[in-house]
Amino acid sequence: MRVLLVDAFPMVRAALTGLIEQHFAGSQVQGVDSVAAARAALEQGVPRLVLLDLRMDGGFELLQQIHREHLLLPVVVISGSDDTEEALQALGAGAMGYVPERSDLNTLVQALHLVLAGGTYVPPLKPRVDDTPAAASAAAPLPDWAELPLTPRQKHVLHLLTQGLSNKLIARELGVSVETVKDHVAAVFKALGASSRTQAVLIATQKRS
Numbered sequence: 001m002r003v004l005l006v007d008a009f010p011m012v013r014a015a016l017t018g019l020i021e022q023h024f025a026g027s028q029v030q031g032v033d034s035v036a037a038a039r040a041a042l043e044q045g046v047p048r049l050v051l052l053d054l055r056m057d058g059g060f061e062l063l064q065q066i067h068r069e070h071l072l073l074p075v076v077v078i079s080g081s082d083d084t085e086e087a088l089q090a091l092g093a094g095a096m097g098y099v100p101e102r103s104d105l106n107t108l109v110q111a112l113h114l115v116l117a118g119g120t121y122v123p124p125l126k127p128r129v130d131d132t133p134a135a136a137s138a139a140a141p142l143p144d145w146a147e148l149p150l151t152p153r154q155k156h157v158l159h160l161l162t163q164g165l166s167n168k169l170i171a172r173e174l175g176v177s178v179e180t181v182k183d184h185v186a187a188v189f190k191a192l193g194a195s196s197r198t199q200a201v202l203i204a205t206q207k208r209s
Contacts, residue, residue, distance in 0.1 A: 001024055001026060001027045001028070001048045001049070002027075002028050002030065002045070002047040002048055002049075003020055003024075003027055003028070003029045003030070003047055003048065003049045003050075003051065004030050004032070004038060004041055004042070004047040004049070004050045004051070005017065005020075005029050005030065005031040005032070005050075005051045006032055006034075006035070006037075006038045006050065006051065006052045006053060006056065006059070006062070007031070007033070007051070007052075007053040007056070007078070007079065008033050008034070008053065008056055009033075010033070012053075012079070013031035013033070014031075016029070016031075016051065016078070017029040017031055019105055019108070019109065020112070023109050023112075024112070030047070034056070034057075035056060035057065035058035035059060035061070035062045038050075038052075038062055039062070039065075042066070042069075042070070046070055046073055047073070048116070049073075049074055049075075049076065049112070049115070049116060050066060050073060050074070050075040050076070051075075051076050051078050052075055052076070052077055052078065052095075053077075053078055053079040054077045054079070054086070054090055055079060060089070060090075060093065063075055063077070063090065063093045063094060063095060064093050064094065066094065067093060067094025068094075071094075074096040074097070074115045074116070075094065075095050075096060075097075076095065076096060076097035076098075076099060076111060076112060076115055076121070077090045077095045077097065077098045077099065078099050078101075078108070079101050082100040082102060082123065082124075084202075087122070087123075087202070088202065091120075091122065091198045091202070092198065096115045096119075096120050096121070097111045097112070097114070097115045097120065097121035097122075098121065098122060098123060099111050099121065099123065100123055103123065107123075114163075114164045115164075117166070117169065118166035118168070118169065119163070119164030119165050119166055119169070120164045120197060120198060120201060121164050122162075122164070122198070122201045122202060149191055150187065150188065150191055151187075153174070153184060154184050154187050154188055154191075156174065157170060157174070157181065157184040157185060157188055158188045158192075158200070158204055160173060160174075161185070161188065161197060161200055161201055161204065162201050162204050164201070167181045167182060167185065185197070185200075188200055192204065
């Protein structure tokens with residue numbers, strides 16, 4: 001498994017390289033220290049996974065480019081904050097995982113396993129805060145899961161979505177067809193007012209925390 005690691009700091013690259021090689025047998029990590037070097041590496045061949053420090057100069061633009069040109073290539077954002085807006089931007093731009101810098105190494109390893117299995121990793125995030133009282137009073141609170149017009153099975157699907165499971169893995173977990181899972185996911189989206197898996201996971205995660 002080839003992994004492209006994009007981080008400006010040599011010590012961070014060394015630590016993450018060792019971690020990946022330890023937990024993912026046969027992995028080959030290519031560490032680069034700039035967005036330009038990352039683009040050059042991608043031209044030489046598409047890796048299995050990209051780890052990206054979003055705070056690098058041009059990091060967000062690189063994330064957007066990867067999503068645009070290599071739609072199925074999973075990108076995990078590392079060294080991010082636990083700011084909800086930043087996470088929303090990263091996931092909305094195509095990242096399949098978002099790991100804040102406060103996370104421990106075990107969390108990072110679990111996130112990588114999850115993303116490589118086709119899931120999405122979203123950590124617990126801080127509630128979104130608006131500085132204007134008028135906007136805060138106008139914001140409608142999210143409903144409790146108990147108040148959502150979902151069947152018990154659909155709530156189970158929602159729970160599995162927050163765990164990052166793909167439709168295929170959810171179907172295996174529930175013992176139903178993938179098409180049935182798609183119907184349940186569509187119902188969950190409608191109840192949450194979400195337009196994507198990522199948005200549904202973020203809404204559910206924020207409400208549960």
